[in-house]
Amino acid sequence: MKDHRPTSTAWSPTRSNKRQARTGVDPCGPDDQFHWCGPLQEGSDPSNCSYPPATVDNPHDRVAIPASSVAGIGFPAVPSARGQTMLALLFQLERSQWLAPQQILGHQFEQLRALIDHARAQVPYYRDHLRRAQIFTLAGISPASFARWPVLSRADVLGADEALLARNLPAAHGAFAWNTTTGSTGQPVRVATSALGALFQDALVLRSHFWYCLDLSLKFGAIRSGDHAPSAADWGSATRGSFDTGPAAFFGLSEDLGAQLDWLCRETPAYLLSRGHTLHSLIHESCASGRRPGGLKALLSFADRPPDDLRALAREVWDVPVFDTYSAGEFGALALQCPDHEHLHVQSENALLEILREDGSACAPGEVGRVVVTDLHNFAMPLIRYAIGDYAEAGEPCPCGRGLPVIRRIAGRSSNMAIDVNGRRFWPLLSPFMWIDTPITQRQFVQLTRARIEVRFVAPRDLTSAEEAIIRKGLLSTFRHPFEFSFVRVAEIARAPGAKFEEFISSLEGPQ
């Protein structure tokens, strides 16, 4: 029997149009002659393909037309090599989201075995780790045995230094790339990934665009940390090579709130990406100043848990929806808001995300536990069962039909956990409604002792005693404990550049 799979040698667009005899185009197959993959080179010149790019009138038609790189062929498009890779991934993601949870888990463990195989051979930390653990054989890794795999802490990652880096990376995974994440502890962690790992992260960003029916031809805006140019011709690496997009504009996360709103009103992006609390503050600033950005279609919040009233506020003040992404610097997007509901879907195609009880067993729906993540495609610095410090509430399967696990909410980090004099520990669910009739634009709770919590707030004036009384009543109901609340008006609520905003922080020492 002959094998007629395609080889890696493929046709190039730049070669001449050679004539080849063929007995007929048989739509039946099998055909061992023909494997065409369009252009393989980035930057091939589609100059003859000068027809204006397709536009999208109604994003709910889901009509984004990929960019074509072959002259004369506009539809269906023949994207560039990178574009084809992205669309090939997106095709799979479109299907895999509907698989049953057990099928998804089965695929994750196939991928996990490949990752562990690599980690055992190439990553010193795991080589030693596995030798010590003495419980894993490659074939034997199952959800049950994986539950015994020791959890990797942030301190382990910091301590391991280069021992977590792969000595060799398969060539097809591309070069090493580095991410630095600050988290809320302020202690930065550097995480390596590969070009391939970054590609999977981009594919999830592209998925989110499709989930939320974003019109790619419009302008994208982002208020975020890091060095960046003030503008770009396109939306970035997730869409580049696969879709022609509108332009993008960027502004600094640490800039003054008024300046951020000025920028937003000037740039008028259709979509605005930022941390939830920044979006929240911007809407308040918009209310206070009476300036409202034009043309905004949706807000995209990422990283930290958005304030509970963000959606209602965005709808009421700017008449736009909010789509939330739970992400971490070490991994990229971990969970995306369901297109049809407010809870989050774990991005299981790229990460195995567990929500664990204190005893290490898996949380049932409705329970809050710590988030432990395995990046399935990062072969450069495999992070296997990494506790990223967040706590989340597991959800029931989603009525939308997607088999991707549900996170009902991100509860917060351990440092966001309150404790009362009786030792009850909990994440305060801070109702947004108690602030509606107050002048407060931003607030933060700092637990100073087991009995005392300070409420720091930004407002144009001090609170009246009547306002304080109303808020106290609301807080009593929220915290379900008679804490002693003190109110402190501040000029601003400071945070480290790039750090997440935290509505509740505990300054109590030691494990809580």
Next chain:
Amino acid sequence: MRTAGPDLPFYSTVPGIVWPAFPPEAGQAMLAAQFQFDQSQWWPAERMREQQFRQLHLLIAHATANVPHYRDHLMHAGLSAPEHISPETFLRWPVLDKRDLQSDAQRFEATSMPAGHGDWRLVTTSGSSGEPLRAATTDAAIFVQHALVLRSQLWYGFDFRRKHAFLRTFGASERFPDWGSPANAVFRTGPSTQTRATDDHRTQLEWICREKPEYLKAHAVTIRAILEESRRSGRVPDGIRAIIVYGEMLPHGTRELARELWHAALFDVYSASEVGSIAFQCPEHAGLHVQSEHVYVEVLRDDGSPCAPGESGRVIVTDLHNFAMPLIRYDLRDHARLADPCPCGRGLPVLEEILGRSGQIAVDPSGRRFLGHLNLGFWTTVAPIIQRQVVQLTPARLEVRYVAQRDLSPGEQAEIARNIRVAMRYDYEIAFTRVAQIARNAGGKFDDFVSIAPRVGV
């Protein structure tokens, strides 16, 4: 709520990456096309037409600049630029007859090609109407056709891990470790096997029973004949899940026969050798969805105006991607009935029925047109006829030409004539002529029905 489709066995070539998979470049290109098809099939009809005309403008800009035959066509159509072509103005573009193509194929070949379309492929084919044709195409155009083949397999929910059998016009009997292109660029498929479409049907049935494939693909008439042989002999192959038929009009009752005898689903694909796939049966309904991402199909009345749903007319097709030998408004000489939009929700136009080649279309004096389908059981039960052909001479007159050991008796002739009149629903005047042999058509095939009645031109 959407339900899960099959869990597809994607094929990955990157070490360490299993799920989601990284197929080879050819597979990624194929999936990039499938991703687009998955979106575009649900577009409203207007959106699809907009994209088709976007592509058509590119094709016509190329054809008028580089293909001698089309050099003056814009002017003939009264248009000054390709961008002025719309569904309405395109009706003024001259229809291309097969004979024009046969008489001077070189005038249809591009003298210059844009980069990126791959190799130029020369195709020799018997043609969809049996008239030999020499055509040229490109890798890019063939790629789209292959992508559509994969779409059909995905539409019909094929389990790629199973065994697939093909009855092919070309090639000898052979076994393969996988399904070949396009599926093997994307999936870890099960094995496949093929045999000759020209073998006798008993041999083919034996082969199917022996090979035990779960999917089968073959010409419609071949499948019909094998099913007939299965019914006659009582030999039923095990485990066939689905059959895809293509090439000819699907003989009436074939789908039901496949279901009753083999418990197999049968899916009809309408294709022509010059352009490849034209329409696929809807995965959920009986109508055929035009493959609008590849072809722009018009169904026209005799006066050249577009048919409304429910009307039948001539099929005029434009291959949107063949830049080597553009076929623009090409008359396939087929007749089809246009249908209302499909309840499945796909925006792809629907052909309710392919009526057949123009030469196979019967008429009656009222002007009713229909497929001259007479491949029915009565021929062999009434008289010892070896071979036969019904020829329509005028709208009211038929001639039955037959091969037999002896002349038919008046009683036998009367019984056959009665059956024909019932089947064709008109009281035709029918003459009988015994002949030494029935002539084959130009493609070497026997036609059951031929019309030489004067045809109303467009």
